[in-house]
Amino acid sequence: xxxxxxxxxxxxxxxxxxxxxxxxxxxxxxxxxxxxxxxxxxxxxxxxxxxxxxxxxxxxxxxxxxxxxxxxxxxxxxxxxxxxxxxxxxxxxxxxxxxxxxxxxxxxxxxxxxxxxxxxxxxxxxxxxxxxxxxxxxxxxxxxxxxxxxxxxxxxxxxxxxxxxxxxxxxxxxxxxxxxxxxxxxxxxxxxxxxxxxxxxxxxxxxxxxxxxxxxxxxxxxxxxxxxxxxxxxxxxxxxxxxxxxxxxxxxxxxxxxxxxxxxxxxxxxxxxxxxxxxxxxxxxxxxxxxxxxxxxxxxxxxxxxxxxxxxxxxxxxxxxxxxxxxxxxxxxxxxxxxxxxxxxxxxxxxxxxxxxxxxxxxxxxxxxxxxxxxxxxxxxxxxxxxxxxxxxx
Amino acid sequence: xxxxxxxxxxxxxxxxxxxxxxxxxxxxxxxxxxxxxxxxxxxxxxxxxxxxxxxxxxxxxxxxxxxxxxxxxxxxxxxxxxxxxxxxxxxxxxxxxxxxxxxxxxxxxxxxxxxxxxxxxxxxxxxxxxxxxxxxxxxxxxxxxxxxxxxxxxxxxxxxxxxxxxxxxxxxxxxxxxxxxxxxxxxxxxxxxxxxxxxxxxxxxxxxxxxxxxxxxxxxxxxxxxxxxxxxxxxxxxxxxxxxxxxxxxxxxxxxxxxxxxxxxxxxxxxxxxxxxxxxxxxxxxxxxxxxxxxxxxxxxxxxxxxxxxxxxxxxxxxxxxxxxxxxxxxxxxxxxxxxxxxxxxxxxxxxxxxxxxxxxxxxxxxxxxxxxxxxxxxxxxxxxxxxxxxxxxxxxxxxxxx
Numbered sequence: 001x002x003x004x005x006x007x008x009x010x011x012x013x014x015x016x017x018x019x020x021x022x023x024x025x026x027x028x029x030x031x032x033x034x035x036x037x038x039x040x041x042x043x044x045x046x047x048x049x050x051x052x053x054x055x056x057x058x059x060x061x062x063x064x065x066x067x068x069x070x071x072x073x074x075x076x077x078x079x080x081x082x083x084x085x086x087x088x089x090x091x092x093x094x095x096x097x098x099x100x101x102x103x104x105x106x107x108x109x110x111x112x113x114x115x116x117x118x119x120x121x122x123x124x125x126x127x128x129x130x131x132x133x134x135x136x137x138x139x140x141x142x143x144x145x146x147x148x149x150x151x152x153x154x155x156x157x158x159x160x161x162x163x164x165x166x167x168x169x170x171x172x173x174x175x176x177x178x179x180x181x182x183x184x185x186x187x188x189x190x191x192x193x194x195x196x197x198x199x200x201x202x203x204x205x206x207x208x209x210x211x212x213x214x215x216x217x218x219x220x221x222x223x224x225x226x227x228x229x230x231x232x233x234x235x236x237x238x239x240x241x242x243x244x245x246x247x248x249x250x251x252x253x254x255x256x257x258x259x260x261x262x263x264x265x266x267x268x269x270x271x272x273x274x275x276x277x278x279x280x281x282x283x284x285x286x287x288x289x290x291x292x293x294x295x296x297x298x299x300x301x302x303x304x305x306x307x308x309x310x311x312x313x314x315x316x317x318x319x320x321x322x323x324x325x326x327x328x329x330x331x332x333x334x335x336x337x338x339x340x341x342x343x344x345x346x347x348x349x350x351x352x353x354x355x356x357x358x359x360x361x362x363x364x365x366x367x368x369x370x371x372x373x374x375x376x377x378x379x380x381x382x383x384x385x386x387x388x389x390x391x392x393x394x
Numbered sequence: 395x396x397x398x399x400x401x402x403x404x405x406x407x408x409x410x411x412x413x414x415x416x417x418x419x420x421x422x423x424x425x426x427x428x429x430x431x432x433x434x435x436x437x438x439x440x441x442x443x444x445x446x447x448x449x450x451x452x453x454x455x456x457x458x459x460x461x462x463x464x465x466x467x468x469x470x471x472x473x474x475x476x477x478x479x480x481x482x483x484x485x486x487x488x489x490x491x492x493x494x495x496x497x498x499x500x501x502x503x504x505x506x507x508x509x510x511x512x513x514x515x516x517x518x519x520x521x522x523x524x525x526x527x528x529x530x531x532x533x534x535x536x537x538x539x540x541x542x543x544x545x546x547x548x549x550x551x552x553x554x555x556x557x558x559x560x561x562x563x564x565x566x567x568x569x570x571x572x573x574x575x576x577x578x579x580x581x582x583x584x585x586x587x588x589x590x591x592x593x594x595x596x597x598x599x600x601x602x603x604x605x606x607x608x609x610x611x612x613x614x615x616x617x618x619x620x621x622x623x624x625x626x627x628x629x630x631x632x633x634x635x636x637x638x639x640x641x642x643x644x645x646x647x648x649x650x651x652x653x654x655x656x657x658x659x660x661x662x663x664x665x666x667x668x669x670x671x672x673x674x675x676x677x678x679x680x681x682x683x684x685x686x687x688x689x690x691x692x693x694x695x696x697x698x699x700x701x702x703x704x705x706x707x708x709x710x711x712x713x714x715x716x717x718x719x720x721x722x723x724x725x726x727x728x729x730x731x732x733x734x735x736x737x738x739x740x741x742x743x744x745x746x747x748x749x750x751x752x753x754x755x756x757x758x759x760x761x762x763x764x765x766x767x768x769x770x771x772x773x774x775x776x777x778x779x780x781x782x783x784x785x786x787x788x789x790x791x792x793x794x795x796x797x
Contacts, residue, residue, distance in 0.1 A: 037427065102635050238504060240501055240502075
């Protein structure tokens with residue numbers, strides 16, 4: 001390859017006519033979706049019916065756990081799991097500030113105060129040490145999210161929780177397909193919560209589920225998502241409606257049927273990214289561990305000092321070409337909210353967050369698209385100092 | 395009737411081979427559903443990511459037009475709607491709400507750290523009692539009123555609105571039962587600060603699960619959308635989001651159900667009339683009349699049993715119906731004020747007399763898409779026979795009820 005740019009940036013038209021997002025937006029076979037839909041057309045129940053029951057069983061099998069409880073979203077799944085498990089009389093829930101942008105809102109709805117902890121610079125997830133640093137005699141629960149690539153130390157955190165009598169809920173939204181120590185994600189801690197929003201691995205339009213090996217907890221969650229109803233009698237006033245509807249359940253089932261094929265497609269694109277970025281010494285892809293089962297879904301890169309532009313300018317330049325790369329989470333401590341939170345100094349989060357970004361992947365991104373995106377990044381690398389002066393960077 | 399009783403409670407074959415559920419279960423025809431699904435799959439736009447999708451936007455527009463209200467914010471379900479509405483009004487502390495309502499109304503207050511203060515209902519209409527609300531407002535510690543329109547009727551909106559103004563407290567409504575109902579010429583959905591509809595399959599307009607909040611207040615609407623999960627660019631203070639987006643396929647179903655609304659309402663009306671004509675002729679059975687509305691959706695058949703003239707308690711009648719495979723959920727059972735943690739709130743049960751009476755005597759019957767004229771005939775026959783054979787039924791049921 002010569003020094004001449006293969007793609008020219010900042011032209012009249014973006015390089016991609018259609019936006020290339022990071023969200024999965026997986027499209028299962030429509031005939032499979034319609035096939036499942038025919039079942040609720042036959043039995044004429046449209047919410048919380050036979051398809052939801054079937055989905056619960058299939059998901060329990062998928063995660064090799066005792067029970068899966070389908071819910072209408074990961075968000076309310078989290079609120080229910082935290083409400084059911086948090087230690088009574090305690091006030092705080094530990095969660096990393098470097099995570100899903102509504103994590104603290106979920107904790108507030110559950111009625112607790114988020115106590116932010118730091119992350120491990122290597123895994124990008126919480127570790128036993130960062131959780132320990134935030135724990136105290138007010139800790140009611142640990143909410144441990146898995147990072148976008150690989151897992152946090154699920155076993156270590158489960159053991160820490162058990163040793164201290166603190167319940168642990170994993171936010172496993174990005175980790176549904178993975179293993180940790182070759183054990184399927186889904187069975188760690190007291191419960192794990194997943195989302196099946198269309199941007200996630202399994203697309204059910206909207207939806208989510210909770211997995212656990214604790215049958216009593218699953219029964220409790222089953223009641224809590226139905227207004228606390230058991231039969232026709234309300235047994236639990238602290239409950240809400242988090243039932244999944246049958247249409248969304250049909251979609252989840254159709255997505256689940258094809259999950260292995262989907263992963264194979266992610267794998268091909270991931271390999272292209274890894275090979276393509278190897279020569280680009282300013283960017284380093286966060287690689288999936290070969291020793292574990294991986295989904296290859298999200299493409300996370302670290303930006304090092306030799307990269308010619310700031311992350312923000314890089315993102316702006318890419319966006320102008322319709323490459324909708326995103327920051328890897330913004331620390332929640334940066335936003336101002338209307339409820340109390342505990343925000344200690346988080347040196348690792350502060351140091352790493354401006355250096356991470358997520359590149360496009362998922363159903364809207366083809367293998368050719370990946371090749372083009374790699375090429376764009378190579379061009380930026382080569383001509384970084386000239387690009388700095390581009391008008392688009394303002 | 396002189397023939398030998400043929401009731402299942404006496405061991406006869408049940409009148410219905412499978413359970414006939416309450417209702418409404420209206421749903422689009424397959425062809426429309428398939429076409430909508432294919433459209434969504436080809437657009438690959440499944441649900442809101444940063445903003446609501448094209449079908450949700452269209453559904454909201456149609457709802458606004460249908461109700462003549464400025465904003466309709468479509469949601470995943472009505473419970474989320476009530477939680478979001480309560481939070482958006484900034485309510486903290488004591489909120490007046492009837493105990494005689496589906497428990498979700500009151501649960502929504504709990505998640506927002508509000509305490510319910512239960513008002514009683516009017517014995518005839520079962521709507522919240524103006525006198526009871528006034529008495530509670532006089533305590534001076536009330537922060538808001540969450541009204542409930544029950545059974546396709548409206549609570550006395552003018553009187554309650556006047557009271558809310560007089561005491562300077564926000565007023566909003568759980569209108570789950572009242573989509574398409576009108577008070578004079580004004581649609582339910584336009585009263586108070588906000589109203590919350592449910593599009594659960596039990597209601598006339600169904601999206602499986604679903605709901606929406608309606609309001610004429612621009613500032614509230616903006617906050618509702620932010621709480622639902624719509625993108626807001628760098629606000630000074632972030633709202634506490636309560637993820638409650640409606641998906642594109644739900645909106646597609648909602649649009650088709652809006653097209654079918656008049657037909658489904660007429661179907662309900664015919665069924666309601668058939669029930670009322672026959673059942674009101676049976677001593678001790680009264681089908682509740684619609685109150686406070688010029689137009690109702692007729693989505694419920696709710697009635698009360700007077701034991702002294704009918705011959706059976708409500709629960710005994712329900713046992714008879716259950717044996718025949720007719721759905722017999724006791725409405726709002728157990729009454730909200732008797733469920734923990736609400737039962738722990740200091741309250742004077744003597745001031746909830748009408749609620750307690752309604753909880754003992756009220757029943758509901760199936761109505762909607764799964765119900766036929768023949769079903770209604772059969773159900774009315776069963777209730778008629780239950781009246782005639784009440785004494786014998788009591789002797790059969792007594793040992794069962796005792797256990």
